[in-house]
Amino acid sequence: MKTNFLKIVLPAFAIILAVGLAFATEDNTVDRLAYYNVPGQGWQSTMVEESCDDSGTIPCKIGIYQLYEEPDFGSTQLHKD
Numbered sequence: 001m002k003t004n005f006l007k008i009v010l011p012a013f014a015i016i017l018a019v020g021l022a023f024a025t026e027d028n029t030v031d032r033l034a035y036y037n038v039p040g041q042g043w044q045s046t047m048v049e050e051s052c053d054d055s056g057t058i059p060c061k062i063g064i065y066q067l068y069e070e071p072d073f074g075s076t077q078l079h080k081d
Contacts, residue, residue, distance in 0.1 A: 031047040031048065031049060031050065032047070032048060032049075032050060032052070033045055033046075033047060033048075034046055034047070034048040034052060034060065034062075034067040034068065034069065034078055035067065035068045035069075035070060035071040035075075036061075036062050036065035036066065036067050036068065037065065037068075037071075037073070038065065043071035045071070046062055046067070048060060048062075048067060048078065051080045051081070052067060052078040052079070052080050053078060053079070053080070054069070054076045054077075054078065054079065055079065055081070056079035056080045056081040057079060057081065058079060058080050058081065059077065059078075059079055060078040060079060060080055066078075
């Protein structure tokens with residue numbers, strides 16, 4: 001009786017544990033600091049996803065404001081693919 005119970009319960013427990021741990025993983029994204037200028041308030045900072053960099057064609061914006069690499073209009077504008 002004990003061996004039949006273990007033959008059924010242990011594999012079932014291992015499967016449940018494996019499924020539970022599969023959903024416990026986390027997709028790590030690296031965020032970076034970006035800046036935007038609000039007229040009358042000056043430069044503000046925000047965190048953006050790693051895909052916003054100096055390549056790509058779609059401008060990275062927060063609301064209507066273009067994001068920049070540094071708090072300066074002469075710095076690189078951030079874009080994504």
